[in-house]
Amino acid sequence: MWQIFHKLGSPKWFFGIATRLMPWLLAGALALLAVGLVWGLAFAPKDYLQGNSYRIIFIHVPSAFLAQSVYIMMASAAVVTLVWRMKLADVFVKAVAPVGLVLTFLALFTGAVWGKPTWGTWWIWDARLTSMLILLFLYGGAIALDRAINDEKSAARAVAVLVLVGVVNIPIIKYSVEWWNTLHQPATFKLTEKPSMPAEMWVPLLLSVLGLYLMFGWLACLRMQTEILVREQRTRWVKEHVLARRAG
């Protein structure tokens, strides 16, 4: 049992798996995103309330969805870092935090642009947008803390504590922001929650969510590999790997 666990945590093992996995992830991501987004942009029917501006949903929702799940993934990795001190978990958190930040920014940006034709204003203190903004701060804090600590292991563990504290807070933040929102301005109509969405709308949405997930998988693998190279630079297997690639 522990043997398997350790093997799973071994950077060398991961490096090999990731190299084999990445072409498939990339191909899948591009294909799904292409189908989902073209379908959503050109073929899905117009929304009877919001018109064509709703087509932003096909990127807004995947970004928002992924932004949140990346944070959850980071928190899971943080547990592994703190409990088992697995190197790969440290690498994961460090590698994906900037990706999460960019995705959160995308969710915010698309939300704001979507808000203009829908609400007539760029920014509205809507519960979802506000929660996203706070998520952006949480990502920013984690990245800033990681940059501020020189020692890699200490940085990984400090960030792990922070991310865990953050993930405990996320439901509280979400709940309190929603409560605050109803207190100040009862929502007229929400951006995404539709009573029932026809299949021509949700199928492309699902495809683009899956596509972005695979894209995230590819990015995570690539960035983790880079981080592993930085950390394991002097090991024999890295040497063999880089010298073999030159020859081949």
Added chain:
Amino acid sequence: MAFDSFTAFIAMEGHGPYVWTCYGVFFLLVAAMMVWSWRRHQAELKSCRRVHEAADGSGRGSAQPTPATFTRVKVSQD
């Protein structure tokens, strides 16, 4: 196709600028992340290779690093 013509597709009944801005920024950022991550990966591979080639070279004695002599280097005055 939900649109009658390509022009209608671009215009999106007036919502075109919003939709296309979003998609534009989305593709730009995702592509930027991909390219940037890829280039950093290649740069790191290269630097690893250099480290190990240098180590190999000195190990075999083929390309000895210059010994420290602390001789002054001539700088031309032109």
Added chain:
Amino acid sequence: MNAETRPLIKPQESGVSTVAAMRAVFSRDMKVAFRQRQDLLNPLLFFVMVVTLFPLGVSPEVSFLREAGAGILWVAALLSVLLSLDHLFRHDFDDGTLEQLVLQPQPLFLLVLAKTLAHWVLTGLPLVLLAPVLGVMVHLEGNSIAVLCLTLLIGTPVLSLIGSIGAALTLGLRSAGVLLSLLIIPLYIPVLIFGTGTVAAATEGAPVGAYVALMGAFLVLAITLAPFAAAAALRISLSNS
């Protein structure tokens, strides 16, 4: 072998009780703070000054101040606590007291809790006591002021507790102050929302019991979880020094 030449390994039951150790930590922090009384005034002055900025910067109109007053006081209190957090572990870290604290045989999270409690008594509690005066200055009504003080009384310990995590994480780092704010402000948002929301509800004459209970739940959650996180963070920071 002679009996005297064997050092006695101390048995488990010996030593000082955890409560006594917590009391010692608390009273030392209080003693140190009262040797430098003028420093205790700084967060209070800051609190008053930030509150003063709003009538000057936005509007001295009674209607505006009455509506925004609770929020202004809450934000100002939050910022004062944030400002004082940097000192929570910093001096102990610099003079080596923190190393000795971590090496005490008692559970570290309880000692951290004692330190945090001292921090609250020295910064949060004075803010709560000063709040009614400022509440009158921003034209809050009697009932609202009472509720505001109650929310601050429950809320400021939460601020200290959450803040202790940030203070422990940023210990010994360059520009720790700014970083601390970046890490902690997002975590303060729920307390702020419910603190001001409760006062708003009271102003409208709505019952506030449920909201106060919810803030109490935040406090319980913070007391049970934050010291663990702060203790873990302290170990990490000391390990790195």
Added chain:
Amino acid sequence: MSVLNASDVACAHRPGYGALMSEPILQATNLQCERDERMLFRDLSFSILPGTVTRVEGANGTGKTTLLRILAGLNDAWSGELLWCGKSRNWHREEFLRNVLYLGHRPGIKALLTPMENLRALVAARRPVADTVLRQALSGTGLDGFHDVPCRRLSAGQQRRVALARLLIADEPLWLLDEVFTAIDAKGVSAIEALLQQRAAEGGAVVVTTHHELQLPGMRSIKLGEVAAQ
């Protein structure tokens, strides 16, 4: 010689039983520590025996302080095995901490408190000690007349003496002392040397790092810095 069975040997939990002199109080196996991507030491194995003074030797930057902090449990960034009386130190942390005294190069003295208050706070965490005993300890380090003066008015050497006063009343079987002679005058140094020797004779285990040429009979040493040379 008394007959002891296995459960009596080595760190029994009941009062009245102690470690045998030949039984290491602390045993390190293959310690390895990397800091800021630099290997400080690896494959470092040694044992600390009761009744001995051990000196950690090595040039600047070889990790003497880090090693001491690892032994004390302040630094977690290491790998290898560390046994406390034959048991894993990390799993018996509380018992270990009860039995170890660590003095870092930051002495743990609050400048705003008096020597008495400082000493009381440091000792109070471990066991209740009467004020008269504390005063005796302070006097024993040459701080007579300074007991109730705030420490910020004392010199660096005097502040260190406040921390060292703990050694005069400490009953922990393991002492870990980092740069214990810093800012101490020649007379003080020889007094401290005698103190360490006396402690060893009582059966205590002492580990010190110092730049000062320490020569005690029967002193053992741990040499650091050989990894870097390889």
